[in-house]
Amino acid sequence: MHMTYFLPTKLVFGQDTLSTLHEQSLPGKKALIVISSGTSTRKYGYLGRVEEQLKQAGVAYEVFDKILPNPVKRHVAEGAALAKEKGCDFVIGLGGGSVIDSAKAIAIMATNEGDYWDYVSGGSGKGKPMSKKPLPVVAITTTAGTGTEADPWLVITKEETNEKIGMGTEDTFPTLSIVDPTLMVSVPPQLTAFQGFDALFHSTEGYLNKTANTFSDLYSLEAIRLIGKSLRTAVADGKNLAAREDVALANTLAGLVEWTSGCISEHSLEHAMSAFHPELPHGAGLIMISKAYYTHIAENHIADERMAAMAKALGKEDATEAMDFVRALEDLQRDCGVADLKMSDYGMTEEEIPLMVKNARENMGGLFEVDPMTLSDKDCLEIYQQSFR
Incomplete structure (x- = not known):
């Protein structure tokens, strides 16, 4: 170690x-x-x-x-x-x-x-x-x-x-x-959700990263727990300072995860989306691809124990399998009103998906190297296609 x-x-x-x-x-x-x-x-x-x-x-x-x-x-x-x-x-x-x-x-x-x-x-x-x-x-x-x-x-x-x-x-x-x-009480509900999910994915990606370690694991799981506990409330009632404090602390802990571990290819894929469409909020882009991205990890049994641990931290206490994290993620997105975001609403088209795959690999390729899996261009294409609507 x-x-x-x-x-x-x-x-x-x-x-x-x-x-x-x-x-x-x-x-x-x-x-x-x-x-x-x-x-x-x-x-x-x-x-x-x-x-x-x-x-x-x-x-x-x-x-x-x-x-x-x-x-x-x-x-x-x-x-x-x-x-x-x-x-x-x-x-x-x-x-x-x-x-x-x-x-x-x-x-x-x-x-x-x-x-x-x-x-x-x-x-x-x-x-x-x-x-x-x-x-x-x-x-x-x-x-x-x-x-x-x-x-x-x-x-x-x-x-x-x-x-x-x-x-x-x-x-x-x-x-x-x-x-x-x-x-942070002035941040509107939808932006609160977008930002909260960005912090969540910093933590989940850091927990799945090949470079994850004792320090980053502690910060990751606590950040995930705080977001699962309080993001819904912060979105629904922005003046609730207890909820704002929890989400703010989760965000700072997620920053510590970024340094002690780091992001994986989910962030590369989103950066390509908002590089072509700068009006797309970063957190919104991550939400759009997250279900397909984490389902790929779950269905290929890449990190089953860690996925189940993230599901428990997010609030699904009876989690036993990797797909439980995807289910907990879907529940949180629905409760925060961001489950139905559409790429097409931000001007993205299916025709430019291959360009985004290329952009993600060329510009943020280093994040693919710390993935817990080997994500091929074909896999990336399928994640985008499954996310598109």
């Missing part, structure tokens, strides 16, 4: 913890606050609260507000240019996974020359090492989906080639992360 545990991030978790930001040891004197291009961060007062906390801490700031739900490379370049121009010495990601991922990418390009894709491995990326450390990143998450506040990973899309690729190093961990469930 060989394992390494490394987490350089200070995690501050709990209700109203945003109000402690000014008390924390912040990594610089001028921040670039990265937020989404939407209105919610300002509308609900989250940006104003962060600005007030920085003023109390004696920290100056600039705001960059262009980040899309599926973040793109050109905004990374624009954000990095602004950070350089204004002399920002650290970056704050205030928002969901797309915003915090973008903050990490902007931090890289604020100190390194060239194009962001120079440092990406996979696809047309050049895979160069960074010559300088990124600026420090502070993550303040307003959603519970990606777990990026607890891991070094970031996912950015190169629009002109439809490449959606993840990357990260030990230097892209946030130095500080604030996880305050009170910032």
Whole structure:
């Protein structure tokens, strides 16, 4: 047994913890606050609260507000240019996974020359090492989906080639992360479900990953349990802070799974979907393919004991076989109102499925290498076809 545990991030978790930001040891004197291009961060007062906390801490700031739900490379370049121009010495990601991922990418390009894709491995990326450390990143998450506040990973899309690729190093961990469930009560029900299932699949994929270990298993099963316990309530009653807290904790634990173990090919398949269709929420895409994906694993008896353990964690206490996880998953999706999502509603066609198979393998092929099974292109094609409607 060989394992390494490394987490350089200070995690501050709990209700109203945003109000402690000014008390924390912040990594610089001028921040670039990265937020989404939407209105919610300002509308609900989250940006104003962060600005007030920085003023109390004696920290100056600039705001960059262009980040899309599926973040793109050109905004990374624009954000990095602004950070350089204004002399920002650290970056704050205030928002969901797309915003915090973008903050990490902007931090890289604020100190390194060239194009962001120079440092990406996979696809047309050049895979160069960074010559300088990124600026420090502070993550303040307003959603519970990606777990990026607890891991070094970031996912950015190169629009002109439809490449959606993840990357990260030990230097892209946030130095500080604030996880305050009170910032999540404004997330609408459907998005709460999409994000919750993203966190769930980070955990299930990490549990099935070839690299799973004692640390990741502990985090995986607890994250799955918390989602099974409270996601339904968080979707039905977004102001229920106990449920929001459970799902937020599950999400952060799932981020720890991402680092101690990692995703498998389910995420590669979804990245290909949203690379071609950036309006598709990542969690929605995962939900669409999940039944066929996990049924493939169950019917081929690839990880029967682990699938049954996940089913029990998700709430099916009498689970005895792998398909019990698929049944528990279907129940949760139905109860959360997301069981009938359609690829065609987001513009996907059956004709482009072979292109998505190719895209998944070429751009995120590394995740196939840590699958508990060997997933062929034919298998991928069938998973997409079985999921399409």
